[in-house]
Amino acid sequence: MSRNPIKKNMNAEAETSSSFIFTTEIMIQANTNGLALEKLLHALNAAEIADYRIVTGIEIGKQLEQTKQQAQMIKKIDPLIPGKLKTNSPPNAAGPNKNNADTNDISVQIQYYKEQGTLVRLFVVKGQGIRLSIPCRILNFDAATNNISVYHVDEKQTYLFKLNEIDDIIGN
Template identity: 45%
Template sequence: MQGHWFNVDIFMDGDNNAHALEELNRLLNAAGIKEYRVHSGGEPGTAAEAGKPDTRKEPAADKAEAPSALALEIERYKANNTLVRMTVVKGKGVKLDLPCRILNYDAATQNVSIYHVDEKKVYLFRINEIDDLHAG
């Protein structure tokens, strides 16, 4: 039996881009799709940004190099110097809601440095501490 590729645009609802991508991955995996690539993603009405393909059959070393949807979103906000609202979950479930600008994202260490616009301070968070991120 031969495999066949299809090029499809899919619109997903979600609280943010990362949550929508997670839901899409869950649906594709549950449907038994053997292999797929998510080339890009974005908010409605914006040009989708191209990223590295993300395939399920890539070796683990290659997959670690592919940027996540959240990493692409962070890079886009950083490049545009966009004011964002970031929700961070720290130890013991403490949630912080921060109006900020992204200063830097280090993919190797998974650290994000932000400038808190109200407190006029710089903070450093790990990407896995970010619960939500959106413009405005």
Template identity: 45%
Template sequence: MEQKSTGKFLFNVNILIEEVNNGRALEKLLSVLNTTEFEDYQIKDGIQLGKSIEIAMRETMNTRKLSLQQRDTAEAGKPQSTSPASSVAKEAVQEDPHSLIWEQFQKYKEDNTLIRLSAIKGKGVKLSVPCRILNVDPASGNVSVYHVDEKQVYLFNIHEIDDYVIHS
């Protein structure tokens, strides 16, 4: 008998899932993908997790900007006694201290890189999660990842993440 060799084939597919919300549809999709014989897959688009948080964060930022503008307008009549160094310090505080991490996570997401995330959840529970990044949301400070062993989606806040290493 002659044995035929198999090859690997890659397809780009759009899948429409009818469900009550995006999270349930994502859950159903992951369930189907994990119960079949797919060697690997990458979800490139369609994840809409954290949108409510993102909207709330934007509204909070807009409110803060408005109150700062009103305060600045009120202080415009007063003599200026602040030094340029203090304004530079204020700008540094407003800049996101995690911007480099967000950029790296976005690159890992785009490249579908397997990483090991070490996180400390509530009550000091330490997790070591081999995962792929699904969504990065700097506005809310959240990262959603797919645990490759447990085949589940986890949501971490940036402050819960202790360390991460690229899996090779």
């Protein structure tokens, strides 16, 4: 028996090879998502892989997306009233003739946004003058303790604030 026919068949197989697609999940340990992505790209480029697509797991660019969203919000600002967005005010909300510091008015406004499930931008002043701008939905408002719990739509976390920490609330 000759070995040549076997070699000939092996060469024919290599010439008519096909491509196959595999869906995988790979966990890479690194200090940051960017470093893990770099390790993955090095591994994929070093292997004999014809082509690949990374579908999920890339967290790069989230800050750019948030900045774009904030820029879109700024475009809605009314140039005549600094710091106020053009929106339909909830019923009984503080108008130009009312005192904005009145707790009853802000309580009504908060309750309205909560019931409607409205996306709001909450401006909060924390200790040491730290000012936060939070896109959120109001989950609960306890008038007895003056606590308001909100769901931060970007960070997907809940936060609890005191009513006196809220500087402004603007509905979309």
